[in-house]
Amino acid sequence: MENKINVVSTLSTIMLLFLSVVEVRSGALDVVAKFGAKADEKTDLSKPLSDAWKEACASATTSSIVIPKGVYFLSQATLEGPCKAPIELQVQGTIKAPTDPKAFKEPKWIEFNKVENFKMSGGGVFDGQGTRAYKREGCDKKDFCSALPINIRFDYLTNAMIQDITTRDSKQFHVNILGCKNITLQKFSVRAPKDSPNTDGIHIGRSDGVNIIDSDIRTGDDCISIGDGTKHLDVKGVTCGPGHGISIGSLGKFENEEPVEGITASKCTLSDTTNGVRIKTWAGEYGGTVSDVHFEDITVKNVSCPVIVDQKYCPSNKCKMNAESNVKLSNISFKNIRGTAALPEVVKIICSGKFPCENVELADIDIKYSGPKGPGVSECKNVKPKITGKQNPPACAAPVPPNPTPTV
Ligand SMILES: *[C@@H]1O[C@H](CO)[C@@H](O)[C@H](O)[C@H]1NC(C)=O
Ligand SMILES: *[C@@H]1O[C@H](CO)[C@@H](O)[C@H](O)[C@H]1NC(C)=O
C-alpha cells in the first residue's frame, strides 16, 4: 500500500516536472500576448520588441521571441548583445517601415548588434516601404539621400543562422553584414524593383565565414556585393535577377582596405542581370589585395556582362581613368560558366597595368550571344590566364578597345 502511494506520488512528481519543462520550452516571448504589440499596421512595434529582447537577453537559458502572423509597423529597432544565452527570433508576420525617408536619424532600420548564437526564422517579411525613397524627392538639397536606411544590419554577430526570411523594398541596401563571424543566410529572399537605386541585396564587409545558401535575390543593384575584409564567403545555390549580379568591390576607393580572400560562388543562376560574376577596383586610387576567388557552375541567362574583371572602374569619371589600379588580384578562377549574354562583350578581364592579375584560370566557358552586334567576344588585358576546356567565345581572342565600356 505504502509502495503504491509512493509510486503514484513519484509519477505525479515526474508529470509535474515534465509539464514544467514543456512550459519552459514552449514559453516563447510573444510580443503580442506578453508585450502589448498590435498587428494593426500603426502601433509601433519598437517598444514591445525591445522589451521582449531585453528579457530574452537577460535569460540564462535559450529563449525565443515570437512575432506572430499579422502586419506590424516598426519605426526602428536596435537589438543588442552581449546576451547571456542563445536567442531565437521567430518572425511570422510582416513588419513595415515608415515610408518617409526623413523619419530616420541614422541609416538603418533594424539592427542586430554584438549577439552570439542568434537565430532568426519564421517566414516573415521586413518591408522597407522604399517606393517614396526611390524617387529621391528633395535629393538636390542632400537632406536625406546619403542617409537612407538599410533594412537589416547584422553587426558583429558570432554564430548566427538566418533562415526563411524576406526583405522587401529597402530604401537602401537590404542587408549589411559587418564584422560577423560564422553567419549563414539560408532560404533568404530579397524583393525590390529592377529600377530601385542602390538597393543591393546582401552587402558583406570585414567578416569571416559568411554562407549564403539556397536564396533568391531580385533587386535594383548588386544581388551580393562583397566589400573589403571579407574572408571565407561561400555563396551556393543562389538565384539572382533582376539585379547587377554577384560583385566583389568596388575596392581601392579608400585607404587601408583589408584583403578580400577565399570567396566561392557556385551553383548560382543569374537572369537578366547587368553583370554576372564580377570583380571591380577603381582606376588609380588606393592599394589592396583580392585572392583565392572561385566562380564555378554558374548559369547566366540574358546577362549583359557575364564574366568581368574591371580594374578601370570609374563611375561618373570620379577618378583618373588613365591611372592603373593599385589593387592586386591573384588566384582567381572562372569554371563552367554557361548560358546566354545580352551584349557582345561576354568575357572581359581587364587587369591593372601596374599590378597584373596572377594565376587566373578560365575553364569551360560557353556563353552565347546572338544579338545584332554579334558575335560574342572575350577580351583580356594585363593577364595571362590558364585556359582549359571549351571556350565560347574564344578566350582572350578579341582586341581590347582603348576606352572599355564603363560598367554599373
Ligand atoms: C556556426 O554557427 C552555427 C549556428 O548558426 C553553429 O551551429 C556552428 O556550430 C558554428 N560553427 C562553428 C565552427 O562555430
Ligand atoms: C535581355 O536583357 C535586355 C537588357 O537587360 C532586355 O532589354 C531584354 O528584354 C532581355 N531579353 C529577354 C529575351 O528577356
Ligand SMILES: *[C@@H]1O[C@H](CO)[C@@H](O)[C@H](O)[C@H]1NC(C)=O
Ligand atoms: C596562390 O596560390 C598559390 C598556389 O596554390 C599559393 O602558393 C599562393 O600563396 C597563393 N597566393 C595568394 C596571394 O593567395
